[in-house]
Amino acid sequence: MNNTLKVSKYLFHDFKKAMMIFYAIIFSIAIILVFLNLKLVSQEISRARFGGFGFTVFIFLFVSGLNCFKTSFRFMQANNISRKRFYYANIITLVTISAFMALIDTTMTNVIKLMLPYNSLLEQLYKNDFFFSNFIWSFALFTLAASAGWCITMLYYKCGKLMKTVVSLAPVLIIILLAMLNNLVKGAIGTAIIKFLTVALGFNNNNPYMAVFSFLIASAGAFGLCYLLIQRMPIKE
Amino acid sequence: MSVIEVKNLTKDYGNTKALDDISFILEPNKIYGLLGRNGAGKTTLLNFITNKIFPTKGDITIDGDRVFENDKALNTIFYMMEKNLYPEDLKVKEIFKWTKEYYTLFDMEYANNLANKFELNVNKRVKNLSTGYTSIFKAIVAMASNADIIIFDEPVLGLDANHRNMFYKELIANYSENPKTIIISTHLIEEVGAVLEEVIILRDGKLIEKKSVEELLASAYIITGEASKVDEYLKEKNYIGEETIGKFKAVTVLDSIYDKNEALAKELNLDFAKVELQKLFISLTSS
Numbered sequence: 221m222n223n224t225l226k227v228s229k230y231l232f233h234d235f236k237k238a239m240m241i242f243y244a245i246i247f248s249i250a251i252i253l254v255f256l257n258l259k260l261v262s263q264e265i266s267r268a269r270f271g272g273f274g275f276t277v278f279i280f281l282f283v284s285g286l287n288c289f290k291t292s293f294r295f296m297q298a299n300n301i302s303r304k305r306f307y308y309a310n311i312i313t314l315v316t317i318s319a320f321m322a323l324i325d326t327t328m329t330n331v332i333k334l335m336l337p338y339n340s341l342l343e344q345l346y347k348n349d350f351f352f353s354n355f356i357w358s359f360a361l362f363t364l365a366a367s368a369g370w371c372i373t374m375l376y377y378k379c380g381k382l383m384k385t386v387v388s389l390a391p392v393l394i395i396i397l398l399a400m401l402n403n404l405v406k407g408a409i410g411t412a413i414i415k416f417l418t419v420a421l422g423f424n425n426n427n428p429y430m431a432v433f434s435f436l437i438a439s440a441g442a443f444g445l446c447y448l449l450i451q452r453m454p455i456k457e
Numbered sequence: 458m459s460v461i462e463v464k465n466l467t468k469d470y471g472n473t474k475a476l477d478d479i480s481f482i483l484e485p486n487k488i489y490g491l492l493g494r495n496g497a498g499k500t501t502l503l504n505f506i507t508n509k510i511f512p513t514k515g516d517i518t519i520d521g522d523r524v525f526e527n528d529k530a531l532n533t534i535f536y537m538m539e540k541n542l543y544p545e546d547l548k549v550k551e552i553f554k555w556t557k558e559y560y561t562l563f564d565m566e567y568a569n570n571l572a573n574k575f576e577l578n579v580n581k582r583v584k585n586l587s588t589g590y591t592s593i594f595k596a597i598v599a600m601a602s603n604a605d606i607i608i609f610d611e612p613v614l615g616l617d618a619n620h621r622n623m624f625y626k627e628l629i630a631n632y633s634e635n636p637k638t639i640i641i642s643t644h645l646i647e648e649v650g651a652v653l654e655e656v657i658i659l660r661d662g663k664l665i666e667k668k669s670v671e672e673l674l675a676s677a678y679i680i681t682g683e684a685s686k687v688d689e690y691l692k693e694k695n696y697i698g699e700e701t702i703g704k705f706k707a708v709t710v711l712d713s714i715y716d717k718n719e720a721l722a723k724e725l726n727l728d729f730a731k732v733e734l735q736k737l738f739i740s741l742t743s744s
Contacts, residue, residue, distance in 0.1 A: 223528060226558045291544050298542035299559040300507060300531040452511050455542065 227301055227309030228316075231292055235284060235317055242280050243324070246273060250328065254335045273328060274341040274358055277321050278365045285314065285369020290377060294455060303450045311443055314366040322359035326351060345421075346428045357428045360435035367442035374449045377456060458520055459485045459533050459605040459638055461506065466515035468501055468662075475501045476512070477662040483638060485605070488652055490670075491642040493659035494742050499642045500539065502659070503610055506640075507536040519606070535560065535604035537595045539611045545584035549577065549594055553601070560602040568601035571627065575620065588615035596624060600631050606638040613645060621645075625652055646735040656734070660742050670734065677737055678714045681707040682727035690718070690725055698740035709740045 250273070288310070296306045329340040330351065342357050343349045375387055402409040417423075422430030461483040468475040476498045483489060493499045504510045506517055508524050508531055516523060519530040543552055549572070557563040572579050575593045586594055592614045599607050613621045629652060632639060643649050656673060658666040666673065677697075680690055684706040691708060698709040709732055717729060 223532075223559065229558065230555060294542040295544050295555075297509065298538070299556065300534055300536060301559060302508065302526045302528045302531060304526050305528055455509060455540075457540075 223301065224305050224309045224312065227296060227306055228312045230295070231288065231309060231313040232317070234288065234292055235313070238280075238284060239317075239321075242276075246276065246328075250332055254332065257336050271339040271344055272341065273332075274325050274361070277325050277358070278361060281314075281318060281321065281362050282365040282369040284317075285366040285371075286373045288314075288370060289373045290456075293377075293453070297455050303453055307447060307450050310370065310446075314370060315363055318362035318366055319359050322355050322362055325358050326355040329354065342428055345423070346426050348426065348428055353428050356432055357435075360432040360439070363439045364435045364442070367439040367446070371442040371446050371449070374446055374453075378449050378453060460520055461606065461638070462518045463502075463506070464516045464518075466502070466505060466517065467513050468498075468505070468510070469513045474662050476505075479515070479659075479662075479664045481657065481664060481667050483640070485638050486636040487654045488632060488639045488641070490646070490649055490653040490656045491640055491659070492646060492656055492738055492742075495644075497659040497742070498662040499659055500610055501662075503536065503608055503640070503642060507531065507534055507608065509536075509538075532560070533605040534608060535599050535602035535606070536608045537599040537610060537612060539614065541583070541591055541595070543583045543595075546582060548580055548582050549586075550579040552583065552594070552598060553579070556598050556602065560604060562603035564601045564603055568597055571597045571600065574627070575623065589617065589620065592616055593620060593624075600627065603635065604637070606640070608640045608642075610642045611644070612641065613643065613648075621648060625649070628652060646738050647733070650734040653734075658738065658741060665741060673737065674732060674734065675714050677709050677711050677732045677740075678717060679707055679709055679730040679732050679736075680722065680727055681705065681730060682725065686725040686727055690721055690727055698736060698743075709737065 292310075293306060326340075329338065332338045340349065340354055340358075341361075342354045346353075346357075348354075376384055379387055398409055420430065420434040422428055422434075463479055463481050463483075466476050466479040479498075479502065491499050491502065501510070505512055506524065508526060511525065518524065519533055522530040524530045524534075547555070553563070553565060553568050557565060569579065571577075572594075575597070577590055577593055577597065581590075583591070583594070592612060593616065596609065596612050599609060599612075613624055616624065625648065628639070641649055641653070650670065653670050655669050656666065657664065668676070680687055682690075682705065684701060684704055687706040687708055691710070695711040696708045697711055698707075700707045707730070714731075719729075722729060
């Protein structure tokens with residue numbers, strides 16, 4: 221096994237416990253929902269529809285991305301692993317975990333659907349419930365969540381106190397600035413953003429593959445920024 | 458082989474020069490002591506050699522390969538840092554296991570034997586180790602790594618006298634059995650003096666000495682006696698440390714021990730003494 225995969229092995233190990241807890245909770249909730257629904261339907265009380273496990277995975281991977289840098293970076297520095305190798309190992313890990321969780325999520329969706337009126341995120345957004353499109357769309361979305369989380373945590377780790385404040389306030393300032401500009405141009409910016417997102421996410425023609433493409437481009441952008449950030453990254457407390 | 462070559466290394470932090478145009482070569486399979494006062498640039502230098510930080514100018518190579526972001530070169534070095542970079546939730550035995558992943562020659566049996574000798578509980582989590590045992594644990598990982606170059610930055614931090622003695626003994630035994638390049642950065646010069654073959658002395662970011670211990674100790678001697686007579690002996694001589702007690706004086710003369718003026722000393726009723734590494738270090742590095 222080459223050293224990059226050995227670093228990945230540690231990173232997978234680091235993720236393992238959190239994933240086990242996450243799935244223990246998700247599976248428990250799914251079982252309770254199936255049980256409750258069967259009971260309520262048999263009594264003709266409820267015909268509610270369920271969905272959104274995919275969204276919890278998105279949040280989980282974003283938070284995991286946020287938490288997966290500092291400790292592992294310091295440990296790899298203790299073992300004299302180069303930043304470059306650590307960077308590639310992280311990408312391998314985050315992409316593999318995203319694929320694995322997308323596969324579980326898609327499989328779980330199909331199993332739950334046999335017992336519950338359940339709609340996946342993809343189905344709710346695109347009226348599309350093919351296994352492959354669900355898997356590939358979830359995979360791209362989860363990769364984006366993980367890469368965004370990782371990127372944000374690296375940005376904070378590298379920045380000094382002043383830059384941390386700037387980075388924290390920047391999104392709020394950008395939103396306020398855009399809102400003001402939007403008023404000046406009578407809503408043209410808002411319309412353009414919505415138009416862009418509609419096309420980028422494939423909502424205009426119900427095409428989830430357009431969203432897959434956009435998510436992957438955004439993930440590549442986040443990973444690219446991470447590459448720049450990890451150059452000469454210092455060891456901090 | 459693992460020859461370390463440091464070329465024109467400079468590091469600026471604003472207007473401060475942490476390291477100032479340092480160059481030297483470390484030959485393989487020797488034990489080096491990296492000495493210097495607080496803030497002299499010892500840890501900065503070690504951080505460069507191990508790719509932890511990057512220089513403003515200069516280069517470092519190991520067997521001709523640049524170390525910066527070079528995994529091949531980096532894997533020949535194990536660096537026991539003063540600060541603890543290990544995940545606090547991992548157990549000592551888990552750290553041993555993971556270190557073996559990255560240092561394939563890591564000797565698990567030897568690590569466990571050392572842990573037994575030092576009474577280090579390998580089932581303890583890193584966060585539950587005392588300062589002394591954290592140093593012991595890191596030193597064990599370093600010694601068992603079997604890397605060609607092992608660097609210790611303050612290896613005996615927080616260790617009691619018994620454990621310090623055990624550490625030096627184990628280090629010598631490890632080196633005798635499997636010679637390698639060892640660099641020790643420490644303030645406890647008196648203790649480590651017997652272990653070292655060569656010393657590198659830094660002062661204010663500059664390299665002021667790189668010599669074998671034997672050569673360094675032969676490059677100076679102490680002259681003692683009545684102050685006025687000592688002053689007479691010192692005429693036209695280069696000297697550094699001066700200690701006066703009452704009317705007596707002891708001075709470190711920077712001259713070869715083979716060039717002592719024994720006739721004059723006899724005439725003036727003065728005595729010679731061997732210089733100690735620590736005293737010579739203090740003399741060389743005091744402002």
